[in-house]
Amino acid sequence: xxxxxxxxxxxxxxxxxxxxxxxxxxxxxxxxxxxxxxxxxxxxxxxxxxxxxxxxxxxxxxxxxxxxxxxxxxxxxxxxxxxxxxxxxxxxxxxxxxxxxxxxxxxxxxxxxxxxxxxxxxxxxxxxxxxxxxxxxxxxxxxxxxxxxxxxxxxxxxxxxxxxxxxxxxxxxxxxxxxxxxxxxxxxxxxxxxxxxxxxxxxxxxxxxxxxxxxxxxxxxxxxxxxxxxxxxxxxxxxxxxxxxxxxxxxxxxxxxxxxxxxxxxxxxxxxxxxxxxxxxxxxxxxxxxxxxxxxxxxxxxxxxxxxxxxxxxxxxxxxxxxxxxxxxxxxxxxxxxxxxxxxxxxxxxxxxxxxxxxxxxxxxxxxxxxxxxxxxxxxxxxxxxxxxxxxxxxxxxxxxxxxxxxxxxxxxxxxxxxxxxxxxxxxxxxxxxxxxxxxxxxxxxxxxxxxxxxxxxxxxxxxxxxxxxxxxxxxxxxxxxxxxxxxxxxxxxxxxxxxxxxxxxxxxxxxxxxxxxxxxxxxxxxxxxxxxxxxxxxxxxxxxxxxxxxxxxxxxxxxxxxxxxxxxxxxxxxxxxxxxxxxxxxxxxxxxxxxxxxxxxxxxxxxxxxxxxxxxxxxxxxxxxxxxxxxxxxxxxxxxxxxxxxxxxxxxxxxxxxxxxxxxxxxxxxxxxxxxxxxxxxxxxxxxxxxxxxxxxxxxxxxxxxxxxxxxxxxxxxxxxxxxxxxxxxxxxxxxxxxxxxxxxxxxxxxxxxxxxxxxxxxxxxxxxxxxxxxxxxxxxxxxxxxxxxxxxxxxxxxxxxxxxxxxxxxxxxxxxxxxxxxx
Numbered sequence: 001x002x003x004x005x006x007x008x009x010x011x012x013x014x015x016x017x018x019x020x021x022x023x024x025x026x027x028x029x030x031x032x033x034x035x036x037x038x039x040x041x042x043x044x045x046x047x048x049x050x051x052x053x054x055x056x057x058x059x060x061x062x063x064x065x066x067x068x069x070x071x072x073x074x075x076x077x078x079x080x081x082x083x084x085x086x087x088x089x090x091x092x093x094x095x096x097x098x099x100x101x102x103x104x105x106x107x108x109x110x111x112x113x114x115x116x117x118x119x120x121x122x123x124x125x126x127x128x129x130x131x132x133x134x135x136x137x138x139x140x141x142x143x144x145x146x147x148x149x150x151x152x153x154x155x156x157x158x159x160x161x162x163x164x165x166x167x168x169x170x171x172x173x174x175x176x177x178x179x180x181x182x183x184x185x186x187x188x189x190x191x192x193x194x195x196x197x198x199x200x201x202x203x204x205x206x207x208x209x210x211x212x213x214x215x216x217x218x219x220x221x222x223x224x225x226x227x228x229x230x231x232x233x234x235x236x237x238x239x240x241x242x243x244x245x246x247x248x249x250x251x252x253x254x255x256x257x258x259x260x261x262x263x264x265x266x267x268x269x270x271x272x273x274x275x276x277x278x279x280x281x282x283x284x285x286x287x288x289x290x291x292x293x294x295x296x297x298x299x300x301x302x303x304x305x306x307x308x309x310x311x312x313x314x315x316x317x318x319x320x321x322x323x324x325x326x327x328x329x330x331x332x333x334x335x336x337x338x339x340x341x342x343x344x345x346x347x348x349x350x351x352x353x354x355x356x357x358x359x360x361x362x363x364x365x366x367x368x369x370x371x372x373x374x375x376x377x378x379x380x381x382x383x384x385x386x387x388x389x390x391x392x393x394x395x396x397x398x399x400x401x402x403x404x405x406x407x408x409x410x411x412x413x414x415x416x417x418x419x420x421x422x423x424x425x426x427x428x429x430x431x432x433x434x435x436x437x438x439x440x441x442x443x444x445x446x447x448x449x450x451x452x453x454x455x456x457x458x459x460x461x462x463x464x465x466x467x468x469x470x471x472x473x474x475x476x477x478x479x480x481x482x483x484x485x486x487x488x489x490x491x492x493x494x495x496x497x498x499x500x501x502x503x504x505x506x507x508x509x510x511x512x513x514x515x516x517x518x519x520x521x522x523x524x525x526x527x528x529x530x531x532x533x534x535x536x537x538x539x540x541x542x543x544x545x546x547x548x549x550x551x552x553x554x555x556x557x558x559x560x561x562x563x564x565x566x567x568x569x570x571x572x573x574x575x576x577x578x579x580x581x582x583x584x585x586x587x588x589x590x591x592x593x594x595x596x597x598x599x600x601x602x603x604x605x606x607x608x609x610x611x612x613x614x615x616x617x618x619x620x621x622x623x624x625x626x627x628x629x630x631x632x633x634x635x636x637x638x639x640x641x642x643x644x645x646x647x648x649x650x651x652x653x654x655x656x657x658x659x660x661x662x663x664x665x666x667x668x669x670x671x672x673x674x675x676x677x678x679x680x681x682x683x684x685x686x687x688x689x690x691x692x693x694x695x696x697x698x699x700x701x702x703x704x705x706x707x708x709x710x711x712x713x714x715x716x717x718x719x720x721x722x723x724x725x726x727x728x729x730x731x732x733x734x735x736x737x738x739x740x741x742x743x744x745x746x747x748x749x750x751x752x753x754x755x756x757x758x759x760x761x762x763x764x765x766x767x768x769x770x771x772x773x774x775x776x777x778x779x780x781x782x783x784x785x786x787x788x789x790x791x792x793x794x795x796x797x798x799x800x801x802x803x804x805x806x807x808x809x810x811x812x813x814x815x816x817x818x819x820x821x822x823x824x825x
Contacts (some may be wrong), residue, residue, distance in 0.1 A: 017217040037050075047087040047325060047335075049074070049318050049661040050094045050110055052119025052129075060243040061121065064279065066093055069314035077322045086329040089322055100124045100189045101703070104438065111136050116325070116340065118317045120144070124193040127586050130155035139340040141321045143278050143313055146197030148204065159344045161320040161356075161364050162309060163388055165277040166201035168238070168368055171386055172307055173207065175393045177410035178236035178270070182211040182229045186242035186251040194274065195241040196348065203629045206622045210235055217251050223635045235724060236408045241274045245297065246281065246288050253290075256300035265303035267406025281371065281380065291378035302375040302403040310354040310367045320356065320364070322708060323349050339443030365389070372400045445520065465494035465592055467584045565594045614693075665719035666732040670739070673757035686750045694756070697746065701738045729777040736760050736768045737812055744817035755817075768806035771795075775804050784810025 005185045051070050054061050071092040077089045091112050097103045103125050110117065111132070116139040120129050126145035133140040134155050143162040152158045182204060192214055199209040203385070210232040215225035229235055243249030245256065252273065259265050291298045324344035325335055333339045348357040368386035370393065373379070383400045384393040400407075481498045485745065569590050575581050582590065594782035638649040650657045672678070672694070679687050698714060716735065719728030743758045761769035770778075770787070778785040786808040795801040 004761050009535070020490075034731070045087055047092050047116065047322075048090045048092055049321060050092050050114030050116055050117045050119070051314060051318070052094045052096050052107075053121045054096045054098050054103075054108065055093060056095045058190075060247055063247060064314060066314055070313065070318060073315045073318035073322075077319065080122060083322050083326050086326060087335075091318065094119070096120050096122060096125070098188060100193060107132055111138070114138075116321055116337070117141065118314065118321065120706060122190045123195060123197045124189075127151070130158050133157040133337055136339040139321060139324070139337045139344075141317050143317060144194075145196070146201055148201065157341050159321070159324065159341050161311075161317040161368055161564070162278065162622050163364060163368075164201070165274065167388060168277055168307055168386060169202065169272070170205050170207065171199075171388060171391050172272075172305075172370065172393065173237060174391070175384075176237075176270075176407075178408065179207055180232075180234045180236055181207055181209050182228070182232065182235045182238045183209055184225050184238060184240055184242075184255065185212075185214050186215055187216055191241045195239075198239065198241065198274065200633070205625065206626065208625065208629070215251070217254065218252055219254065219258060222254050223262070226255070226259055226262055226264060226438050229269070230262070235269070236410075237270050237272055239272050239274055244273050244281070245290060245301075248290075249275075253294075253297060257294075258298050259303070260300035265300045265305075265403055266410060267404045269303065270408050271304045273306055275545065276306045276371075279313040280310060281306060281308045284676045286380070287378050288380075289378070291373070298373075298378065299375070299403075301373055302401065304373070305400070306371040306380065306731075307368055308371060310369065312351060316351040316356055319349055319407070320344070320358075323347055357561050364544035365578060369396070370400070372398075374401050375403065396779060403527060423563065463584070463588050464490075563594055565590070569594070646721060660721070662723065664722045664726065664728060664777075665717055666713070666728040666777075668716035668732050668736060668760065669759045670714045670758050673759055678751070680756070682750060686748075689750075690748050693749070694743075694746065697742055698739060701742060702735060726777055726780060729774050730781050730783060730785075733768075733770075733774075733778060733806055734754075736806065737809065737816070738814070740768060741816055744815060757817075770804050770806050772802055772804070778806075784811075 049068050049070070051065075053066060055066055056062070070093065074089045074091050075082050083089075094110055094113060094117075095106070096119065097106055100122060103120065103122050107120065107125060107128055117129070117133070118141045120142060121144045123144060123146045126142060126147060129140050129145075130147075130151070134157055137157065139157050139159055140155070140813070141159045141161055143160070145158075145160075146164075146166070147158075152160070173181070183195045183199050185191045195212060195214070199212050202209055211228050213225040213228045215221045229238055240252055240255060242251045242255070245252040256265070256271065259269070259271070265271070265406075291301060321340070321344075324340045324347075327343035327347060328335045328339045328413060331339075331343060345358045346360050348355060350356075354367055359365060365388070368388070369382045370384040370386065371380040372383045374381065381398050382396055383398050385396050387394050483494055484492060485495055486492050568581070569587065572583055573587070628673070636652065639651065642648075643651070646660065647657050678690070682690070695714075702716065716732065718724065718731040718735075724731070740758065740760060743756055746754060746756050748754060769790070775787055778787070785806065787804040788807055790803045790805055791801050794800055795803075
């Protein structure tokens with residue numbers, strides 16, 4: 001109302017008959033304060049939100065009441081003082097066709113209907129919507145799109161109002177340790193594309209999707225899909241991409257009832273509905289009659305685990321977009337798609353039933369809960385809350401009721417049991433040499449003693465041994481790496497002590513001994529000399545040239561190889577003045593402080609090394625698995641492009657390809673008249689341009705008909721692999737007329753004056769030649785096809801038959817070239 005008043009007063013002030021508005025000053029003093037004190041809900045621009053979805057062709061999605069949800073959202077936004085200062089919000093419902101090809105075509109015209117869009121629902125249309133949004137520079141807000149961050153960043157105008165469904169599923173599956181998955185979709189294009197996109201994202205997260213099956217909506221088709229799941233015996237969780245049975249989804253009811261009959265809902269599998277990940281399921285004080293009235297379904301639903309957001313999808317998405325628009329306006333930037341997507345972060349808003357927020361990374365944060373039944377009633381109960389920030393499930397008071405009290409088994413992984421088993425093997429192999437069970441085979445284990453990760457594990461053992469010796473009557477005096485051995489229990493021990501008198505006859509190099517050691521024989525008290533030897537083995541450098549001190553050669557240890565305190569202690573022990581070296585008690589206390597009181601040993605270190613090795617091995621296996629999955633996807637895509645889907649699927653599973661019988665099909669053949677002559681008169685690149693232009697024209701025509709092309713010479717079939725009743729003849733006839741009309745106006749780039757002629761069907765001219773059976777089917781369709789009798793024609797293998805020309809159809813107004821006269825026969 002305020003907008004109407006503002007427009008009226010502005011018009012009034014400029015009208016020639018109302019010049020007094022610009023007249024006496026006293027009138028202006030009264031007039032303009034009145035205008036300025038109008039309500040603040042006056043807006044210069046309307047921001048219209050286009051809500052895209054299959055609202056007409058899908059009865060289940062129509063139950064979302066998009067019109068009511070959008071109307072409520074814009075009404076609240078326009079009353080919200082934090083959002084209504086820049087734009088007046090409005091909405092329009094845009095229908096999305098359930099067939100992917102038609103849905104894509106409908107998106108092209110959506111630009112003129114709205115300033116921003118909520119949707120689409122079909123994930124296959126998301127890339128097209130993202131590219132169109134980038135071209136239009138308008139925001140696209142969709143909760144149903146299955147894309148990774150790289151694709152989203154490439155578009156620049158795409159906004160997620162919900163966390164990725166694959167991320168939520170990954171968190172749930174990781175909690176229950178179910179890695180191997182199966183995906184079953186209904187036969188509708190929308191759900192098939194959802195299943196394929198979801199499988200790709202889960203594989204990228206490292207979860208192998210073993211089976212991807214599309215089921216027919218009949219018992220035999222459902223049974224075939226479930227048998228594929230059972231055949232892959234490592235599957236634990238089955239994701240159902242179809243409408244929920246709780247909302248009237250007939251396919252999911254058939255699937256769960258058949259799973260109950262096949263004993264798949266008794267603890268061996270868990271079923272997860274995908275559709276519940278994108279909208280809020282009513283569960284508080286909500287009884288589902290479909291579970292109450294169907295005992296078999298109620299038993300089967302005990303094996304269903306539902307993860308759903310506390311999020312009013314359409315309402316909150318529009319609110320989410322409005323908040324991003326307002327943030328963009330407040331920033332002072334132009335309110336367009338790229339800037340709106342840039343500001344769709346770092347805010348909070350009160351959604352339909354729960355608060356909604358977006359973090360700095362443009363990721364929406366919405367609470368999710370896990371719902372379960374008790375196996376007897378008709379209600380859903382919350383069991384866990386999904387914490388996506390930390391990647392865990394939080395228990396909220398009610399345990400999950402597993403069917404027959406049996407939880408599906410967890411997938412085996414590389415855990416503590418594997419590490420213990422590997423460690424046990426290493427120990428048994430080590431103890432295999434029974435003669436040398438207590439000492440390693442060649443004196444000290446040089447690898448163990450010099451390994452960087454084990455240095456500080458060995459040092460405390462050496463210091464403890466030296467501390468014990470220094471409190472006895474005999475010191476060591478000859479500590480070196482050769483005197484440190486590891487026994488069969490991985491305990492480091494100090495040897496070669498207590499028999500100094502026996503070493504007097506040995507010729508020990510004086511330059512390798514400490515000055516206080518005199519002639520190289522251990523004196524009566526050389527405890528400080530022993531302290532100087534504690535850190536000799538830390539660095540394996542050999543002093544080759546030591547003639548006279550000074551200078552003395554010492555090992556060089558950088559600060560990145562050991563703690564600074566340890567290096568300082570080591571240098572103090574190297575001091576040439578015995579009284580400046582710390583005694584063994586001081587060394588023990590300082591090293592205990594350096595080690596921060598940790599009581600580490602070689603066993604703990606080995607376990608850490610084995611854990612690190614197993615972790616690296618898991619990462620390597622995951623990388624190789626992902627590479628294998630990518631190559632498999634490329635191979636599958638190439639296979640489905642070359643062969644019919646049923647044949648490609650049979651080849652992938654190793655099953656024999658069984659021939660399929662089709663009662664009625666119509667085939668189309670065509671070639672270019674005089675193509676050899678045209679090729680001889682043209683350059684190679686001109687021939688390539690001709691074929692590219694001509695077959696691009698043909699492809700555009702064929703895309704609008706229910707037909708399939710086979711090969712590069714145009715052979716077209718209608719009625720297979722999808723049966724279409726008697727429509728096959730009509731589709732081929734319509735396509736033939738369109739092609740014939742298009743070729744009549746086609747011009748070659750390099751020979752514009754030479755007409756291009758095409759032969760279609762079984763004929764010698766460029767008219768459409770049909771046989772009697774096709775004529776009968778076309779007449780039965782009663783769509784006004786016009787045919788002329790050609791006469792008797794000799795057909796190979798069939799003898800002489802009456803054949804006809806297809807020359808038009810009622811309502812077909814496109815021009816057709818006039819053919820030359822041909823003799824019958």
